[in-house]
Amino acid sequence: MAQTHDPMRSPYASALRDRPLPLAFVDLDALDQNLTRLLQPARTRGKRVRLATKSVRCPALIARAIHRSEGLITGLMTFSARETLQWAEHGATDLLMGYPIGGPHDAVLLVAANRHTRAAAMVDAPQHVAWLADAGRAAQLKLPVWLDLDMGWRPLAGTHIGVRRSPLRTPEDVVMLARLIADQPFLELRGLMGYEAHVAGLPDDGRLASWQNPMKRWIKERSWPDIVVRRGLAVAALHAEGLTPADGEFSCNGGGSGSVDRTAQDPSVTEITIGSGLLVGHLFDGYRGLDLAPALHFALAVTRAPSPGIVTCGGGGWIASGQSGADRLPMPVWPPGCTLLPVEGAGEVQTPVALPAGVQAAIGSPVIFRPAKSGELAEIFSEYLLLADGAVNAHAATYRGLGWNAWA
Numbered sequence: 489m490a491q492t493h494d495p496m497r498s499p500y501a502s503a504l505r506d507r508p509l510p511l512a513f514v515d516l517d518a519l520d521q522n523l524t525r526l527l528q529p530a531r532t533r534g535k536r537v538r539l540a541t542k543s544v545r546c547p548a549l550i551a552r553a554i555h556r557s558e559g560l561i562t563g564l565m566t567f568s569a570r571e572t573l574q575w576a577e578h579g580a581t582d583l584l585m586g587y588p589i590g591g592p593h594d595a596v597l598l599v600a601a602n603r604h605t606r607a608a609a610m611v612d613a614p615q616h617v618a619w620l621a622d623a624g625r626a627a628q629l630k631l632p633v634w635l636d637l638d639m640g641w642r643p644l645a646g647t648h649i650g651v652r653r654s655p656l657r658t659p660e661d662v663v664m665l666a667r668l669i670a671d672q673p674f675l676e677l678r679g680l681m682g683y684e685a686h687v688a689g690l691p692d693d694g695r696l697a698s699w700q701n702p703m704k705r706w707i708k709e710r711s712w713p714d715i716v717v718r719r720g721l722a723v724a725a726l727h728a729e730g731l732t733p734a735d736g737e738f739s740c741n742g743g744g745s746g747s748v749d750r751t752a753q754d755p756s757v758t759e760i761t762i763g764s765g766l767l768v769g770h771l772f773d774g775y776r777g778l779d780l781a782p783a784l785h786f787a788l789a790v791t792r793a794p795s796p797g798i799v800t801c802g803g804g805g806w807i808a809s810g811q812s813g814a815d816r817l818p819m820p821v822w823p824p825g826c827t828l829l830p831v832e833g834a835g836e837v838q839t840p841v842a843l844p845a846g847v848q849a850a851i852g853s854p855v856i857f858r859p860a861k862s863g864e865l866a867e868i869f870s871e872y873l874l875l876a877d878g879a880v881n882a883h884a885a886t887y888r889g890l891g892w893n894a895w896a
């Protein structure tokens with residue numbers, strides 16, 4: 489006999505009872521547990537931690553993580569100039585925009601941010617330096633600048649494993665750009681970032697295309713020594729050439745949530761970036777030795793039942809960025825065993841879900857999903873319900889809810 493899905497038996501039952509759907513919620517117990525795990529290697533190795541705002545996009549949650557880090561999280565890695573200024577205006581300190589600016593207008597926004605706090609810019613090209621130098625001169629204000637060292641792995645000529653971002657690959661490359669910065673009276677070099685994306689962003693046990701997993705693990709293992717050597721050589725070259733600040737305050741940032749254990753062991757790294765591992769979109773499952781709990785979910789209402797075994801929910805088509813593929817879709821997790829339909833996926837305004845044999849879901853009842861990525865849902869929902877011990881304890885406005893438009 490068919491069993492009717494009882495939403496009240498979900499672990500989040502009391503949070504969902506009688507609430508308008510859709511809604512998104514954060515399990516604070518899971519979030520706190522993830523934070524503790526992610527901070528542990530930095531704590532042990534005496535490194536600072538920088539929080540990547542893009543992977544949370546909810547200021548109240550970011551404030552909570554900073555507060556609970558007991559001084560370990562000392563700064564934020566922002567992703568756009570407008571967003572950086574918003575953080576500066578809201579009292580954040582030690583900002584680093586982790587990606588280069590796109591024009592003189594962005595340089596002006598960073599100048600404005602530096603009137604409130606230190607907000608560093610990332611450069612990897614003479615053009616970035618020129619825009620920042622002009623803006624600093626016009627404002628008579630010295631701007632902190634970081635260099636972005638590419639950490640891609642090129643084991644054979646013509647190969648490139650890693651992301652395509654910075655063209656700065658060698659100590660000579662970073663020294664050349666650092667000299668341009670040193671020539672500018674309104675710029676000061678404050679750090680170097682070497683983000684090992686092909687280690688930090690690659691799960692060991694990906695759910696889909698699992699045949700690729702051994703190869704991914706091999707890449708992570710084999711490329712690691714090259715990362716440590718090249719990051720160390722770049723920092724050493726800047727020191728040797730006298731291009732680091734006289735006050736000794738020069739930082740080296742590396743890693744992401746997926747590489748905290750390894751990155752903390754790199755002697756040249758002074759600070760580690762974390763982000764996605766706090767809320768754990770499902771793309772962050774499958775990192776060996778990194779036990780993280782899903783902390784972010786959304787619930788959709790069943791709005792129709794087109795045929796036995798299938799219900800259709802309102803909303804849901806919130807596909808994550810990156811290389812398009814099935815892994816970018818949200819993942820239904822309640823009722824247990826329900827799946828998206830391959831022909832429709834998560835739709836523009838409605839999402840059909842196949843129920844496991846013998847389970848029914850009434851119109852109006854919730855279906856719970858996990859997003860693929862951690863930060864992007866905050867551009868869809870205006871607020872997150874915050875749950876502690878399975879009950880709603882507060883609401884937190886997201887970037888969308890606060891009207892923080894990072895791009896335009």
Ligand SMILES: Cc1ncc(COP(=O)(O)O)c(C=O)c1O
Nearest residue numbers: 540543683744745761762763764
């Ligand atoms: C420059 C940089 N550092 C660090 C990270 C790691 O962030 P997360 O912990 O959210 O994966 C990213 C993510 O893309 C990044 O772009």
